[in-house]
Amino acid sequence: MSETQRLSHAYILAGPEEARRQRSLTLAKTMLCEGPADRRPCGLCRSCRKCARGVHPDLQLVTRRTDEKGKLKREIYVDQIRELVSSAWILPNDGERKVYIVADAGTMNPAAQNAFLKLLEEPPAFVSLLLECDSADQLLETVRSRCVLEHVRGEETEPSAEARERAERFLDLAAAEARVSMLSFTNGLGDLSGQELTELAQAARGLLADMLCGRLPDRKMPRTRLMALSRLMDKTEEYLRFNVSPKHVLGMLSVEAFEKE
Numbered sequence: 001m002s003e004t005q006r007l008s009h010a011y012i013l014a015g016p017e018e019a020r021r022q023r024s025l026t027l028a029k030t031m032l033c034e035g036p037a038d039r040r041p042c043g044l045c046r047s048c049r050k051c052a053r054g055v056h057p058d059l060q061l062v063t064r065r066t067d068e069k070g071k072l073k074r075e076i077y078v079d080q081i082r083e084l085v086s087s088a089w090i091l092p093n094d095g096e097r098k099v100y101i102v103a104d105a106g107t108m109n110p111a112a113q114n115a116f117l118k119l120l121e122e123p124p125a126f127v128s129l130l131l132e133c134d135s136a137d138q139l140l141e142t143v144r145s146r147c148v149l150e151h152v153r154g155e156e157t158e159p160s161a162e163a164r165e166r167a168e169r170f171l172d173l174a175a176a177e178a179r180v181s182m183l184s185f186t187n188g189l190g191d192l193s194g195q196e197l198t199e200l201a202q203a204a205r206g207l208l209a210d211m212l213c214g215r216l217p218d219r220k221m222p223r224t225r226l227m228a229l230s231r232l233m234d235k236t237e238e239y240l241r242f243n244v245s246p247k248h249v250l251g252m253l254s255v256e257a258f259e260k261e
């Protein structure tokens, strides 16, 4: 299976505007790149150069319209999404794929989001959809459930070496279905603060995002499992934000790490 085929067809990139745009452009370039599979985006091929210049015919950006005064409208309207949906079925111009970036996808009104559902669920094999938003909460649950959610941070802070190590270990044990070892691993983390546990979850989600787009080996886990683990990391972070005790969260992790959906 090539790297490109392993990429998911629909992503939600949630975070500050600048950061999420950077991330969606990198993903789009990776998807469209014609360079060697292990070096995408290569930055050198015809496709990468067209993306960088903003003239790739198979990279489409959908944004809010502007009014007569040049001010951005408040919403993305249903007719814009209908247009996207019908153009999605037209074959790519240049290469094998086409990518749509929906800027401010969080401003799609409910009708627009509903018009999107069918395409999000079953896009043509050559189509990828990247939805940028401040927070995934702006999107309907039916939209969220059809996409891989990736949180993008403003100042990209690298996780600490410890957090990364713990996250690696957690994923190793989850991949190996090592339930007993997982229990002793999570028990051993009983003294971690909420902050340290949050960092573990963030590091794990970063690793999972890289596994999902083929930058890291997937530890032989299918995509559905990687997505389930990624959602578990979201849940972990959310619980900790709402002051659920670290011990309780660790208990949840030791069980739900093995859930397949």
Ligand SMILES: [Zn+2]
Residues within 6 Å of the ligand: 032, 033, 034, 035, 040, 041, 042, 043, 044, 045, 046, 047, 048, 049
């Ligand atoms: Zn390239």
